Amino acid sequence: MNDTKTLVNIKDLESPKGHFVLGHLPQFQTSNKHQVIEQWVKESGELFKVNFAGKEFVISADAKINHEILKLRPEKFRRLSKMNEILLEMGVNGVFNAEGDLWKNQRKPVSEALNVQNIKRFHPVIVNKTELLLKKFKNSINTTIAIRKEFIAFTIDVTTAIAFGYNLDTINNKENNFQEHLEVIFPMINKRITAPIPLWRLIKQKKDKQLEASLKTIKQIIHEFISDAKKRIDQNPTLKENPSNFLEALLVENKEYQFSDDEIYGNIFTMLLAGEDTTSNTISWAVYYLSQNPEIVKKIREEAIVVYKEDDVLTNNQLLSQLTYTNAVIQEVIRLKPTTPQLYFESNEEVIIENVIIPKDTKIILQNKIAQTQEKYFTNADKFIPERWLKSACPMHKNHSPRVIKAFGGGSRFCPGKNLAMTEMLVLISALCKQFDISMTVSPEKVKEQFEFTMYPDNLYVKLQPILSEVN
Numbered sequence: 001m002n003d004t005k006t007l008v009n010i011k012d013l014e015s016p017k018g019h020f021v022l023g024h025l026p027q028f029q030t031s032n033k034h035q036v037i038e039q040w041v042k043e044s045g046e047l048f049k050v051n052f053a054g055k056e057f058v059i060s061a062d063a064k065i066n067h068e069i070l071k072l073r074p075e076k077f078r079r080l081s082k083m084n085e086i087l088l089e090m091g092v093n094g095v096f097n098a099e100g101d102l103w104k105n106q107r108k109p110v111s112e113a114l115n116v117q118n119i120k121r122f123h124p125v126i127v128n129k130t131e132l133l134l135k136k137f138k139n140s141i142n143t144t145i146a147i148r149k150e151f152i153a154f155t156i157d158v159t160t161a162i163a164f165g166y167n168l169d170t171i172n173n174k175e176n177n178f179q180e181h182l183e184v185i186f187p188m189i190n191k192r193i194t195a196p197i198p199l200w201r202l203i204k205q206k207k208d209k210q211l212e213a214s215l216k217t218i219k220q221i222i223h224e225f226i227s228d229a230k231k232r233i234d235q236n237p238t239l240k241e242n243p244s245n246f247l248e249a250l251l252v253e254n255k256e257y258q259f260s261d262d263e264i265y266g267n268i269f270t271m272l273l274a275g276e277d278t279t280s281n282t283i284s285w286a287v288y289y290l291s292q293n294p295e296i297v298k299k300i301r302e303e304a305i306v307v308y309k310e311d312d313v314l315t316n317n318q319l320l321s322q323l324t325y326t327n328a329v330i331q332e333v334i335r336l337k338p339t340t341p342q343l344y345f346e347s348n349e350e351v352i353i354e355n356v357i358i359p360k361d362t363k364i365i366l367q368n369k370i371a372q373t374q375e376k377y378f379t380n381a382d383k384f385i386p387e388r389w390l391k392s393a394c395p396m397h398k399n400h401s402p403r404v405i406k407a408f409g410g411g412s413r414f415c416p417g418k419n420l421a422m423t424e425m426l427v428l429i430s431a432l433c434k435q436f437d438i439s440m441t442v443s444p445e446k447v448k449e450q451f452e453f454t455m456y457p458d459n460l461y462v463k464l465q466p467i468l469s470e471v472n
């Protein structure tokens with residue numbers, strides 16, 4: 001069909017209203033960039049261009065174009081080079097920002113470390129961290145909880161245990177502000193990615209100094225992980241043949257590729273960053289919906305009782321697939337509140353997608369959230385209806401297009417951590433609902449989407465009531 005359509009040039013695309021010199025930059029100088037883009041889509045349609053003080057970006061909220069671009073990597077598109085520049089400057093030389101052969105070499109051990117078998121093997125770690133967190137909640141009855149912080153701690157502890165064999169206890173605040181230091185990173189990436197001039201290289205403001213201090217502390221901690229792993233390998237040479245985690249796999253001599261110290265450090269950092277906010281924010285969004293829908297909490301609880309009986313947490317990984325309703329709730333949360341609503345790319349060569357000519361080196365932002373909430377793809381698209389994800393979904397949900405969900409990206413650079421994230425979310429959300437009633441202590445309108453490279457519910461506070469106390 002495409003060849004009968006007229007080809008469209010980027011230069012002919014529309015633009016939303018902007019400043020006569022700075023273009024669209026002033027509007028974009030906010031942390032909530034995703035909402036600015038959503039507003040622009042309303043003004044200019046699903047494919048348009050913007051200008052950030054002379055730098056042109058194409059923005060696409062068109063599900064078909066976005067799907068193609070994701071699929072055409074790594075050959076025809078790369079991540080935005082500015083992203084690589086900013087991450088390298090922070091010492092992050094890892095799989096997320098690598099390209100070409102460098103990316104291929106790094107992607108392999110990352111995918112292996114996070115494959116289904118390994119996640120099954122590490123299921124007890126997820127159970128143990130879930131138990132620790134829920135025990136902490138049991139000691140916080142009648143207390144208002146800033147729950148997002150708790151979930152961040154949970155994901156930091158799970159990722160460090162699984163990927164680096166390091167048993168942190170961030171959940172119980174025993175890690176000298178490690179969490180606070182990690183939390184500084186994403187907002188600064190978000191700020192710097194579209195900054196027209198890298199002012200921080202000339203004058204260091206308070207935030208830049210804070211970032212430097214946090215990076216220094218994180219570096220010390222990661223080097224501790226690395227030196228401990230080296231010691232373990234020296235003491236137990238069988239680990240050279242069979243490394244027991246991601247970090248050991250990077251450290252042992254590898255016939256195909258030897259990782260440099262920079263790459264080892266960069267990939268440890270990448271795993272921490274990639275595995276932490278994305279997952280914990282999705283769990284927080286789940287709690288945002290659950291606290292407003294006690295009947296859904298009850299259904300998750302009933303399912304948990306059927307699947308793992310009197311146990312507090314699901315210990316048998318084989319039974320995970322039986323948490324179908326809990327899974328449907330998570331899918332619906334991801335559809336309505338994807339923590340990565342937009343992704344930034346650049347073209348490696350000229351390419352025609354649908355009928356649009358995208359020249360070499362075009363900077364392009366994919367806005368994926370809008371399609372996930374469009375009526376043409378999901379009936380009653382703005383409503384939270386987990387049932388739409390069940391095989392037995394009721395017929396009123398006419399439109400249902402899971403292929404437009406791009407919350408984990410797509411193509412060969414699809415998120416390798418999806419398995420781990422889904423396991424963490426299923427185990428924790430199921431156990432949380434099995435053991436607690438959840439109520440929000442602020443009114444839902446006061447909980448706002450906040451984007452700081454990932455999108456989270458700002459101002460989410462809840463109380464958790466153990467359900468046994470209802471009986472007593």
Ligand code: HEM
Binds near residue numbers: 276
């Ligand atoms: C709900 C949780 C998560 C979400 C929504 C998420 C989302 C994403 C997205 C959108 C990308 C970019 C994909 C692309 O370019 O096509 C990505 C990449 C990545 N994610 Fe995740 N992620 C999650 C959890 C995790 C976890 C738990 C880990 C590991 C501990 C992880 C590790 C990575 C890595 C290493 C990459 C870079 C892959 C590459 O460039 O080849 N993610 N993730």
